[in-house]
Amino acid sequence: MDLFRSYLHQQRLPLTRQREVIAMGLFESGEQLSVDDLADLLRGRGEHVGKATIYRTLSLLVQAELARELDFGEGFKRYELQAGEARHDHFICTSCGQVTRFVRSVVDEFQATIAAELGYTVQSRRLEIYGLCSECRAAVERASSAGAVTTGEAASSGQVRGEGG
Amino acid sequence: MDLFRSYLHQQRLPLTRQREVIAMGLFESGEQLSVDDLADLLRGRGEHVGKATIYRTLSLLVQAELARELDFGEGFKRYELQAGEARHDHFICTSCGQVTRFVRSVVDEFQATIAAELGYTVQSRRLEIYGLCSECRAAVERASSAGAVTTGEAASSGQVRGEGG
DNA sequence: GTCGGTGCAAAACGTTTGCACCTCG
DNA sequence: CGAGGTGCAAACGTTTTGCACCGAC
Numbered sequence: 001m002d003l004f005r006s007y008l009h010q011q012r013l014p015l016t017r018q019r020e021v022i023a024m025g026l027f028e029s030g031e032q033l034s035v036d037d038l039a040d041l042l043r044g045r046g047e048h049v050g051k052a053t054i055y056r057t058l059s060l061l062v063q064a065e066l067a068r069e070l071d072f073g074e075g076f077k078r079y080e081l082q083a084g085e086a087r088h089d090h091f092i093c094t095s096c097g098q099v100t101r102f103v104r105s106v107v108d109e110f111q112a113t114i115a116a117e118l119g120y121t122v123q124s125r126r127l128e129i130y131g132l133c134s135e136c137r138a139a140v141e142r143a144s145s146a147g148a149v150t151t152g153e154a155a156s157s158g159q160v161r162g163e164g165g
Numbered sequence: 166m167d168l169f170r171s172y173l174h175q176q177r178l179p180l181t182r183q184r185e186v187i188a189m190g191l192f193e194s195g196e197q198l199s200v201d202d203l204a205d206l207l208r209g210r211g212e213h214v215g216k217a218t219i220y221r222t223l224s225l226l227v228q229a230e231l232a233r234e235l236d237f238g239e240g241f242k243r244y245e246l247q248a249g250e251a252r253h254d255h256f257i258c259t260s261c262g263q264v265t266r267f268v269r270s271v272v273d274e275f276q277a278t279i280a281a282e283l284g285y286t287v288q289s290r291r292l293e294i295y296g297l298c299s300e301c302r303a304a305v306e307r308a309s310s311a312g313a314v315t316t317g318e319a320a321s322s323g324q325v326r327g328e329g330g
Numbered sequence: 331g332t333c334g335g336t337g338c339a340a341a342a343c344g345t346t347t348g349c350a351c352c353t354c355g
Numbered sequence: 356c357g358a359g360g361t362g363c364a365a366a367c368g369t370t371t372t373g374c375a376c377c378g379a380c
Contacts, residue, residue, distance in 0.1 A: 134284035
């Protein structure tokens with residue numbers, strides 16, 4: 001939040017109430033929110049903010065490198081704060097939509113290595129691994145031995161799990 | 166191409182002229198094409214194919230695991246064939262849009278490891294590293310020592326480089 | 331007071347779908 | 356011959372934009 005404040009100040013841009021509540025909402029939720037999620041969340045707090053403003057503010061947060069844009073193939077984008085915290089990646093269950101976030105330094109190391117080899121300079125990355133979570137795999141196995149197959153819908157609530165450990 | 170043919174046969178779906186030219190176009194180009202790119206390419210060959218058909222065929226190719234859907238943040242999707250070849254990833258220059266494809270087994274290994282740790286089963290992945298290619302970095306450095314900064318436009322032609330080696 | 335921000339509604343964009351006709355097998 | 360595919364255009368959902376008014380500094 002302070003980082004956003006100083007980014008705006010440095011860019012000679014005003015900090016408005018809307019910008020504040022949008023950043024706070026994203027920050028406090030700690031989850032990957034779509035623009036609609038964010039609009040609903042703020043409305044629930046009695047803060048009415050137009051979607052255009054949410055898009056514009058998120059785009060600022062991304063420029064400031066305080067937020068990340070994510071695409072889990074749902075047809076719209078999600079955003080999450082990445083304020084200073086370690087760079088992390090995602091595992092997405094293609095059956096139930098569950099997102100598990102993980103952090104592994106080996107990914108950062110690999111990224112640095114390959115960039116050096118290719119002569120690139122890294123700015124950011126996106127690593128998403130798609131597959132089945134343990135519950136869905138169990139469900140699929142159960143179903144295939146029975147005969148029926150149930151393919152779950154992607155979750156719409158943006159539920160996230162951190163790593164168990 | 167033969168793989169597509171047998172996939173269709175196995176699914177009891179007909180192989181139409183359109184499906185053939187779409188798959189051939191994607192195959193021969195070897196690049197990451199958008200639906201528009203593909204429509205243009207085919208039109209240039211005198212093959213008129215509707216975009217709806219292209220979308221429907223690409224979706225078949227993705228189901229058959231013969232193609233991959235890619236998103237470089239341009240606002241639309243790109244597709245590329247991945248017929249049997251090793252799984253590869255991409256480095257995208259945020260300044261000129263150049264895409265460099267690379268293959269590193271360490272990524273496959275990491276993917277298997279993290280999946281095992283989290284109890285997931287891997288189906289696919291997307292690893293995209295964003296940054297500046299060596300030319301653009303040089304350009305930025307030159308510009309910043311001069312005063313003006315030129316930010317190039319993302320290339321629209323879907324140019325791809327393999328690794329220089 | 332000025333520059334930029336905000337909200338709304340309309341536009342723009344990529345993608346999907348309904349439907350009449352056509353084609354593969 | 357029938358199941359399915361195709362093309363068009365209209366529909367869809369997300370994101371962007373134009374504009375009149377408002378608020379930060």
